[in-house]
Amino acid sequence: MQTLTRPAFDGRALINGQRVASRSGATFTCISPVDGAVLTEVARCEAADIDAAVAAARAAFEDRRWSGMAPAKRKKVMTRFADLVLANAQELALTETLDMGKPLRYAQAVDVNSAANCLRWYGEAVDKVYDEIAPTADTALALITREPVGVVGVIVPWNYPMIMAAWKIAPALAAGNSVVLKPSEKSPLTALRLGDLALEAGIPAGVFNVVPGYGPEAGSPLALHTDVDCIAFTGSTAVGKKIHVMAGQSNLKRAWTELGGKSPNIVFADCPNLDRAVEAAVGSIFFNQGQSCNAPSRLFVEASIKDAFLEKALALLPQYTPRNPLEPDTIMGALVDTVQMNNVLRYIELGKSEGAKLLAGGEQTLTETGGCYVQATVFDGVRNDMTIAREEIFGPVLSVLSFSDTAEVVRQANQTIYGLQAGVWTSDLNKAHGVARALRAGTVHVNQYDEDDITVPFGGFKQSGVGRDKSLHAFDKYTECKTTWIRIDSPV
Numbered sequence: 001m002q003t004l005t006r007p008a009f010d011g012r013a014l015i016n017g018q019r020v021a022s023r024s025g026a027t028f029t030c031i032s033p034v035d036g037a038v039l040t041e042v043a044r045c046e047a048a049d050i051d052a053a054v055a056a057a058r059a060a061f062e063d064r065r066w067s068g069m070a071p072a073k074r075k076k077v078m079t080r081f082a083d084l085v086l087a088n089a090q091e092l093a094l095t096e097t098l099d100m101g102k103p104l105r106y107a108q109a110v111d112v113n114s115a116a117n118c119l120r121w122y123g124e125a126v127d128k129v130y131d132e133i134a135p136t137a138d139t140a141l142a143l144i145t146r147e148p149v150g151v152v153g154v155i156v157p158w159n160y161p162m163i164m165a166a167w168k169i170a171p172a173l174a175a176g177n178s179v180v181l182k183p184s185e186k187s188p189l190t191a192l193r194l195g196d197l198a199l200e201a202g203i204p205a206g207v208f209n210v211v212p213g214y215g216p217e218a219g220s221p222l223a224l225h226t227d228v229d230c231i232a233f234t235g236s237t238a239v240g241k242k243i244h245v246m247a248g249q250s251n252l253k254r255a256w257t258e259l260g261g262k263s264p265n266i267v268f269a270d271c272p273n274l275d276r277a278v279e280a281a282v283g284s285i286f287f288n289q290g291q292s293c294n295a296p297s298r299l300f301v302e303a304s305i306k307d308a309f310l311e312k313a314l315a316l317l318p319q320y321t322p323r324n325p326l327e328p329d330t331i332m333g334a335l336v337d338t339v340q341m342n343n344v345l346r347y348i349e350l351g352k353s354e355g356a357k358l359l360a361g362g363e364q365t366l367t368e369t370g371g372c373y374v375q376a377t378v379f380d381g382v383r384n385d386m387t388i389a390r391e392e393i394f395g396p397v398l399s400v401l402s403f404s405d406t407a408e409v410v411r412q413a414n415q416t417i418y419g420l421q422a423g424v425w426t427s428d429l430n431k432a433h434g435v436a437r438a439l440r441a442g443t444v445h446v447n448q449y450d451e452d453d454i455t456v457p458f459g460g461f462k463q464s465g466v467g468r469d470k471s472l473h474a475f476d477k478y479t480e481c482k483t484t485w486i487r488i489d490s491p492v
Contacts, residue, residue: 004326006098007091011042011188013049013212014195016056017205023048028185028214033101033334033341034325036370042188045213047221050180053209054227057151057178060206067148067176071127078123078174081201085116088197092162092190100158100187101334101372102288103325115166115194121454122170122474129475134483141486146479148176149254150229153222155215155243157235158186158336159291159394165191167458168232171474173198173208180209180228182219184235186336188212215239226251230478234258234293236392237417237463244466256467256477258293258459260392261420264413265296265449266403266435269304271425272447278312280423280449281398286320286376287450289335290344290396293464294421296449297397298382298389300413303404310359310380310400317360320376320396324369334371335395341372344395348377351388356399357381384412392418406431410438419461423449442468 011030012019020043021027027041043049061067066074085092093108102111134142152172156164161183172179183191195210211218219239223231223246231253233243240257247255265284271277285295301309325333335341341364348362361377374396382389382399389399403409413422422441426432436444442460445451452458457468467477 004094007095009040009095009189010192011040011212012192013043013045013053014192014208014210015049015053016209017199019196022046022213023052030099030189031337032098033337033372034098034369039098039189042185042212045182045211045218047217049211049213050218050221050225053180053211054151054153054222054225056206057180057209058227060204061148061150061178065204066173066178066207069176074174074176075123075127077202078119078126078170081198081203082116082120082123084197084201085112085119085194088193089113092193095189095193096162096187097325097333099189100161100336101325103330103333105328105330106288111160111162115162118163118166118170118454118470122174125472126174129472138490139488141488143484143486145482145484146175146475147482149478149480150177151227152177152179152478153225153228153231154179154181155219155222155231155233155235156181156183156191158184159288159293161187162190162194164234165194167469167474168234169194169208172232172478173203175475175478177230177478178207180211180222182211182213182222185212185214220246223247223255224250228253230254230256232256232467232477234469236260240465254477257465258467258469259463259465260418261293261295261460261464262298262390262392262416262418263294263296263421263423263441264298264300264416264439265423266300266409266413266425267302267305267309268406268424268426268428268431269302270427271305272427274305274309275312276447277425278309278316282313282316282320284449285398286332286396289322289332289374291336291340291394293392294443294450296421296423297393297399298413299398299400300403300409301400303402306400306402310378314360314378317376317378322365322373322375332376332396334373336372338372340394341374344374344393344397347388347391347393347395347397351379351382351386351397351399354386354388355381355383356386356388361396384415390416406435410435414438414440417463420464421445421460
């Protein structure tokens with residue numbers, strides 16, 4: 001294994017441009033899922049810390065130190081922010097791996113690069129988005145302008161800490177808002193480091209604050225705060241529902257939630273490339289140890305090709321043997337913590353008890369390391385009413401279902417509370433379009449899965465959330481649309 005120098009972690013909060021302990025002095029222990037080692041103590045922020053962060057964000061917004069800056073100048077700062085992320089790529093990637101358990105190769109190639117690209121893209125976009133003039137009568141001039149909403153509260157999950165933070169803070173900051181970011185207590189370290197880099201890039205003190213802590217102690221006060229104008233959340237549907245309630249209970253702040261998924265991946269017998277379909281199905285469910293909201297965890301394979309498909313899929317599983325994520329060739333690392341690991345193992349037992357056929361995996365592994373590792377797991381003979389087909393497991397568990405009728409597979413695919421993503425594999429153009437239109441999902445992949453770009457929106461239907469991350473559509477969440485109506489009396 002290559003020799004890596006562990007970063008010097010600073011677990012203090014970032015409030016008004018300063019790294020500070022929590023008001024109470026309380027901390028929580030940040031433990032690595034790689035080997036169970038203690039990484040550092042992190043500020044355990046509570047309501048008083050949230051109040052201080054929001055006050056700093058409000059003051060920064062009201063004196064217009066950032067919101068009043070010319071878009072072209074904000075663009076330069078955001079670009080420097082992106083450059084600094086890349087300049088510190090090795091540190092950030094290693095921090096992400098130690099804190100969350102994902103393979104180091106992906107932490108750098110995917111997480112760091114995607115976060116930097118997102119910051120740069122929104123920085124570049126902010127001075128290229130034009131306002132409007134309405135087509136009114138000659139007696140009026142109606143200007144339609146976008147203004148920053150104000151103070152934005154951001155709560156992000158533990159599975160992609162940098163990417164999820166960037167998806168929200170980049171458009172919010174680029175639009176001129178002030179931000180209070182609450183990272184997950186399971187993986188808070190890269191969010192705190194992003195706060196340092198934001199200051200170094202030139203984002204003024206108070207504009208971007210980072211307050212780590214537990215959901216009930218820090219997340220809830222942020223969602224309930226009456227001086228927060230907007231709350232943006234990514235996480236579970238259960239918590240997302242609470243966020244919407246708290247937004248309504250407080251000041252009716254806008255609440256944007258990107259939530260869970262149980263994405264169907266449908267492979268028809270006329271799939272144009274079976275090997276590619278197999279690689280995508282396996283790679284997408286086991287990427288990030290299955291801890292992805294858009295993971296295609298329900299695999300529908302047409303009956304006539306199911307045996308051939310499974311034979312190829314099972315042949316790929318040795319590649320996904322969990323290993324130390326610090327090894328350069330590791331593809332599947334550790335789950336985020338023991339709580340998540342035990343939850344995944346509970347679902348595996350439920351699958352077996354409800355009659356699904358375990359084809360591979362299903363066990364904790366590498367127990368001698370002290371880390372949190374679960375084998376890549378495949379169930380066949382799954383019914384749509386089984387728990388493992390209905391509930392989001394958020395782990396390396398693939399459920400395989402068989403079908404023989406197009407209308408029936410579409411019905412089963414849509415038979416879920418979620419609607420985040422879906423996949424369709426077919427050579428028939430009419431079938432591809434027809435099934436894609438019939439699927440109730442925010443994104444439908446055709447003859448691929450997980451291909452992505454910052455230019456396309458990300459979000460879901462039904463209980464997969466409200467609003468869209470990425471693309472120019474994200475500005476809709478963090479801006480107010482104002483009409484200025486000017487009467488014109490013709491002088492001629």
